[in-house]
Amino acid sequence: MPDSSFYAAVESRRTIRDFLPDPVPQETLDRCLEAARLAPSSSNLQPWEFVVIRDPKVRQLAIAACLDQVPAKTAPVLIALVTHRDTWRRNRDEILRIFESRGPLRRSHESYYRKIIPMVYRTGPFGLLGPVKRTLCRIASLFRPTPNLMSRADIRVMAHKSTALAAATFMLAMRAEGFDTCPMEGFDPWRAKALLGLPRGAEVSMFLAAGKRSEKGVWWDRALMPRDWSIREI
Template identity: 50%
Template sequence: MNAKSDISPDSVSSTTLEEFRKVVRSRRSVRRFTDEPVPDEVLSDCLELAMLAPNSSNLQPWEFFVVRTPDLKAKLAEACLGQNAAKTAPVLVAVVARPDTWRQHSRMALEQWPEEQMPGIVKKYYSKIAPIHYNQGPFGVLGVAKKAAGLVVGLSRPVPRGPYSVNEMKVWATKSTALAAENLMLALRAHGYDSCPMEGFDECRVRRLLSVPRKGLVTMIVAIGKRSEKGVYNRQYRFDSRELVHYL
């Protein structure tokens, strides 16, 4: 899949805003789906849009495992604790964070730069800065050293605080991957399809079924399809924004 060309900000209009509002407000976590298949071109386009999500240093620390074959899908639904969304969806997508691909993707960023001339700052970042910033070293020793240096330098000026450990790299990758999952679900809604992001699953079984790489983190499994008549269980509500949004 190749990303489509950039769209000018000038093309965004009030009509676009209203359509986006409809997409966001009509997206629901659907628990039951019809057996109508999801066309390949729709699924492909939604995954392509998912991969356009903002992500740290454009290192794209994610992978998507698309499950459509009935036997494997049934086993994956069982690993999802038999949830109705998993059992009835025609497609299941495991969204996997990859905290371990930063080195390979740094090289790919240099090799696949889309313009003829690469800015010097970009080349320096991927060839020199990223290999230090994300590298934790054997047994995390380099991460500890970077943290100590950050504490000292941070006394006099702002410095990036991490990631300083393997666990912090997991958080780093998961944050970007979650953004991609949201893009995926909104893209599906824009196409007229629905989804349900699931965190309730047996990760050991999921990893084994899908041959997820050892350091990959199954962030969520997204059920995909057309919502059935009783696919949405309850009314949507959110807490009062005054409790959660702070204007300073």
């Protein structure tokens, strides 16, 4: 039997752009953040960071960075979801530490995280190795299936993909709890980055406003593309 509560959350989730002032209980927010931490990520490297903005001064500046969007102004909770493309070494080491603490490391884990991951993620000084790796892979792919050993730009895409899955998990968890969200990529990325004091390899992927929808929360009816534009079987 399908889990109907899952589908109920998926179907009732809408982008909410006007929120009631009612707070989100801390336990609820924590459960949703814990759910988001379980999202799948490329090589399990979890390149995300949910920054829950509590400080009223930071909140005001974050609202301005979000171009004064109504959801950023009205939501009781505003989160900056940061994506990190340079934390792979730290996170790789943590994965190895966790596995080692559970017993001898499997050889497949060892070689994947110690050899393959650096090959994929290292882009050399000024990222110059990236285009070289990419070009060599493209040529090899003419002869046999070859993975893309990524350039900096590819790694950025990878980090945003995984981070977006964490965002989706968070939003669905909030809905399952009876709360609502608005993802926002309409913001000033330079100001947002400076506001949070992010390092070079990090940027805000999106802001997430969260709370309970007001009567004016849904601005537009749902409009879905035809099924065969979105789903194809070959």
